[in-house]
Amino acid sequence: MNPSKFLFYSSFLAFFNIYSQPTWQTLNAATININNQRFDDIFFLDENTGWAANGYYAAVYKTTDGGKTWAEQLNESELEGDYYFRNIEFLNEDIGFLGTLNGKFFKTSNGGNSWQNVTNISPNPLAICGLDTVGESTIYGCGAYFSPAYIIKSTDSGNTWQYIDMSSYANALVEIYFLTESVGYVSGRSDNGATILKTTDGGNSWNEIYNSNVAGEYCWKMQVLESNTNIIFGSITSVAPNPGKLVKTNNGGQDWNSYDAPETDIQAVGFISENQGWMGGFTTGFYETLNGGQTWTNLNTGSNLNRIFIINPNLAYASGTSLYKFTSETLNAETIKKQDRTPLNITFKSNPVTSILEFDITFESIDNLVIELYSSSGKYIKSLSIEHNIQPKTPHYYAFPVEDLPSGTYLINFHNNTGRESRKFIKK
Numbered sequence: 491m492n493p494s495k496f497l498f499y500s501s502f503l504a505f506f507n508i509y510s511q512p513t514w515q516t517l518n519a520a521t522i523n524i525n526n527q528r529f530d531d532i533f534f535l536d537e538n539t540g541w542a543a544n545g546y547y548a549a550v551y552k553t554t555d556g557g558k559t560w561a562e563q564l565n566e567s568e569l570e571g572d573y574y575f576r577n578i579e580f581l582n583e584d585i586g587f588l589g590t591l592n593g594k595f596f597k598t599s600n601g602g603n604s605w606q607n608v609t610n611i612s613p614n615p616l617a618i619c620g621l622d623t624v625g626e627s628t629i630y631g632c633g634a635y636f637s638p639a640y641i642i643k644s645t646d647s648g649n650t651w652q653y654i655d656m657s658s659y660a661n662a663l664v665e666i667y668f669l670t671e672s673v674g675y676v677s678g679r680s681d682n683g684a685t686i687l688k689t690t691d692g693g694n695s696w697n698e699i700y701n702s703n704v705a706g707e708y709c710w711k712m713q714v715l716e717s718n719t720n721i722i723f724g725s726i727t728s729v730a731p732n733p734g735k736l737v738k739t740n741n742g743g744q745d746w747n748s749y750d751a752p753e754t755d756i757q758a759v760g761f762i763s764e765n766q767g768w769m770g771g772f773t774t775g776f777y778e779t780l781n782g783g784q785t786w787t788n789l790n791t792g793s794n795l796n797r798i799f800i801i802n803p804n805l806a807y808a809s810g811t812s813l814y815k816f817t818s819e820t821l822n823a824e825t826i827k828k829q830d831r832t833p834l835n836i837t838f839k840s841n842p843v844t845s846i847l848e849f850d851i852t853f854e855s856i857d858n859l860v861i862e863l864y865s866s867s868g869k870y871i872k873s874l875s876i877e878h879n880i881q882p883k884t885p886h887y888y889a890f891p892v893e894d895l896p897s898g899t900y901l902i903n904f905h906n907n908t909g910r911e912s913r914k915f916i917k918k
Contacts (some may be wrong), residue, residue, distance in 0.1 A: 512804050514768075514776050514791045515821045517557040517813040528794045528831070528908070529809035531577040537801055541602060542813055543575040543588065546855060546908065550578065550588065552602050557807065557815050563602040564588075572856040572882075574907045579621035579629070585647050587629060589618025591858055591907050592879065595631070597648050611642055611651040616878055617858070618642070620666040620676070628671045630693070632656075632663040632678070635708070636858045636876055636905070639663045639678060641693055645671070659696050660685055665712050669719055675699075677709035677724060684709040684726045688743060699743030702726055702735070705870035706862060706903070709737070710757045713800070715764065725751065725759040725769060729903050729912060732868040736769060736783040749783035755910050760798025760806060770795030770810065772831045772909045794831060831909045837885075842916035845893040847902070850885040857882070857906050863890075864901040864912065874902070892917055 527546040534540035538556045541563075543549070548566035553559060566573045573590045580586035588596040588605060595618050596605040617634035624630070631642040639656035641663070656663060660680045668674030674693070677686045683702035686709050689695060700709070707728045715721040720742040726735040734756030736749045753771045761767030765782045768789075775792030779785060795810040806816035815821065832854075839848035851859075861875040874890050892900075901912040 510818045512816050512818045514789060514808070514814050514816050515819075516792070517815050517821065518559065526811055528796060528811060529813055530575060531797050532799050532807050532809040532813060533578050533580060534799060534801060534807055535580055535583060537805060539583065540807065541578050541580065541586065542809060543578040545574050545576065548573040548575045548590075550575065550602060550605075557813060558821075560813075564605055569594075569605075574855070574857075576617065576619055577621045579623050581623040581627070581629060581647060587621055587623075587631070587648060589621050589631060589633075591617040591619070591634070592856060593617065595642075608648065608651070611653055613653060615640060615642055615653070619664040622666050622668050622674070624668040624674075625671045628668070630666050630668055630674065632666040632676050634858075635662050635664045635678070636860045636878065637662045641666065641676065643693055654693055656696070659687055659698070662708065664708060664710055667712050667714060669714065675712055675714070675722070677712050679706070679708045681705065683707045684724075686712065686722075686724055686743070700724065700737060700739070700746055702737070702748075704728065704732065706864065706868075707732075711759045711797070713759055713761060713767075713798075715761060716800070718764070721761075721764055723759050723761055723767065725756045725771075727755050727757060727771070727910070729864055729868045729870075729901065729910070730754045734771065736779075738783060740764070747783075751783075752777040752786050752788070758795035758798045758808065758810070760800050760808070762800060762803040762806065768798055768808075770798075770808075775810065776808075776814075833911055834904055834906060836904070836913060838913070838915065842918045843892060844918045845891060846889050847892050847915060848887070848889045850887055851904075852885045853880055853882040853906075855882050855907075856880065860903075860905040861888070861890075862903045862905070864903055866899040866901060866914070868901065871900075 530545035532542045550564040551560040577589040586598045595608045618631045620632040627647045629644045639660040641654040643652045663678035666676045672692045683704045684707040686700040687696040709724045710727045711725045713723045724737045734751035753774045756771040758770045776789040777786040793811045797809045799807045808814040835852040837850045857880045859877045863871040895917045903912045
């Protein structure tokens with residue numbers, strides 16, 4: 491090759507590699523997720539060392555090379571019981587915590603090689619839906635999406651715990667994030683709608699800084715922008731036909747803007763700047779916005795997203811049907827088939843109904859369930875039932891009197907460990 495041409499091409503490739511834009515790509519997770527079930531959470535200590543928790547199949551995996559390879563560290567066969575792993579968080583390279591939706595909470599002191607059940611929290615939390623570590627020894631957790639609302643806290647690396655009753659602020663909590671040991675946020679739902687609360691005294695007292703004022707909605711995930719902590723994002727999951735929403739504040743929660751999200755049951759949210767970020771949920775992969783949520787573009791990558799974990803503006807990870815990386819590298823990983831959540835197995839006895847709404851549900855795994863009644867327009871009417879630790883495989887019978895309802899079409903909403911769904915019924 492002509493030396494001048496070689497120099498030109500070499501310079502071009504160097505320029506391309508330096509200035510190529512990061513994109514979302516699938517990591518080599520096919521070999522560890524052969525059942526296409528959702529990874530509920532992903533957490534990284536640094537650019538290379540991270541852990542992922544598969545929810546339904548209850549397994550933990552670790553990587554030390556930025557997600558190129560993963561090693562299984564735990565699965566539920568090693569534990570006594572049937573579990574759904576919701577979240578994972580590490581304080582340092584040795585001490586980490588694993589939240590479940592089954593009344594058990596686990597700690598590791600050796601980087602995930604072995605896990606022990608945490609038994610010294612009173613009362614015992616029914617589920618840990620959100621986890622956050624801050625500083626050298628402080629850990630916060632919250633729950634439960636199916637109620638009640640509470641926070642757990644440790645200031646000694648998880649050796650002792652405090653249980654904080656949050657029922658005066660909310661009826662369900664699902665996400666928690668702390669800027670410092672004292673200043674933090676928690677989100678979920680209250681009787682009025684999706685809520686975000688703030689504390690400045692380590693959780694002793696809280697002020698509500700956001701409420702959607704639409705009963706039945708949750709603020710599912712939050713993100714505080716690292717480069718400007720006055721900018722906070724939240725994903726608001728709703729009930730169809732209401733849209734899910736992105737909510738955003740530029741001034742620490744004094745004022746909020748709300749934008750329609752890519753789907754009703756939206757969950758994952760992550761931004762690398764005030765304007766550029768992504769959302770996804772049970773029926774969507776990555777949707778990108780470049781204008782702070784005003785409009786969204788389907789990237790046609792990923793599915794069933796729950797967590798977007800930002801490292802820096804050029805590097806991020808996410809969990810869903812697979813594990814994903816936002817990077818300028820070329821990963822060439824196998825693309826996993828798009829997989830949305832599996833609906834509940836619900837069989838109505840009759841529809842329309844006159845006086846009693848009856849149906850059976852067969853659960854595939856141990857589960858929790860919130861059943862609520864909505865109008866056909868998605869307006870919350872009332873709670874019908876909340877159940878914990880439902881045993882699987884045999885049909886469970888439900889019956890609710892509806893003779894007092896006016897004639898018309900209604901929605902019955904089911905919220906279990908794997909998501910929300912609604913079914914229509916007609917009251918004669």
